[in-house]
Amino acid sequence: MLSVEIEKRLGDFVLHAAFETAGGATALFGPSGAGKTSLANAIAGLLKPDRGHIRLAGDTLFDSDTGIDVPAWRRRVGYVFQEGRLFPHLSVKNNLTYGRWMNGLTVDAKAFARVIDLLDLGRLLNRRPGNLSGGERQRVAVGRALLMQPRLLLLDEPLASLDAARKAEILPYLERLRDEAQVPIVYVSHNLVEVRRMATQVVVMEQGRIVNQGGLELLAGQTESRGGTTFHDAECR
Secondary structure (H helix, E strand, O other): OEEEEEEEEEOOEEEEEEEEEOOOEEEEEOOOOOOHHHHHHHHHOOOOOOEEEEEEOOEEEEEOOOOEEOOHHHOOEEEEOOOOOOOOOOOHHHHHHHHHHHOOOOOOHHHHHHHHHHHOOHHHOOOOHHHOOHHHHHHHHHHHHHHOOOOEEEEEOOOOOOOHHHHHHHHHHHHHHHHHOOOOEEEEEOOHHHHHHHOOEEEEEEOOEEEEEEOHHHHOOOEEEEOOEEEEHHHHO
């Protein structure tokens, strides 16, 4: 279970968020500027809250009352960013294994083979990121995060930088990841289509606060913003 109750002031913006999730894929859904990425960064240990707590699988990652603040590298949270952030000079295989090496994890051939199969990366292992499509790069980034044996996966707008064709390519892999990897996922997005396909529960954010949480029924009547134009729920199907 992930339990979050934090407050963080960032200039004039105040993030005040409290929610719990027991597993599956939880979407942090809301418009740009709602505080979704700041909340994800706090969970990952990249942003220190002013007060509150973050607990994962029974362990306290942050608690302002007791002074606990586990560093990011010890939280066992796999973080996949919008652009993947692969090392351009390393092969796909070495990008995949880098996280395990940095965390002092031994080679696990079975885990490696399982991730390769799950994300269909076998034919890409000897290539470098510059020779991959955007969707392929994101699959490698997800695989690298999985191989770190995370207790939680944070996917921050993982499809935002991709065109429609690449999004259609990678979404089935993310759905398979949700169903087969048995790792809780927090999926950050303002895209209704993605959230409908990926989420098992939804946390709706506006202006730094959580305004609703529950099942996919919360998306009825929601809107998303694209380039200044508001699209209603029915238009995004």
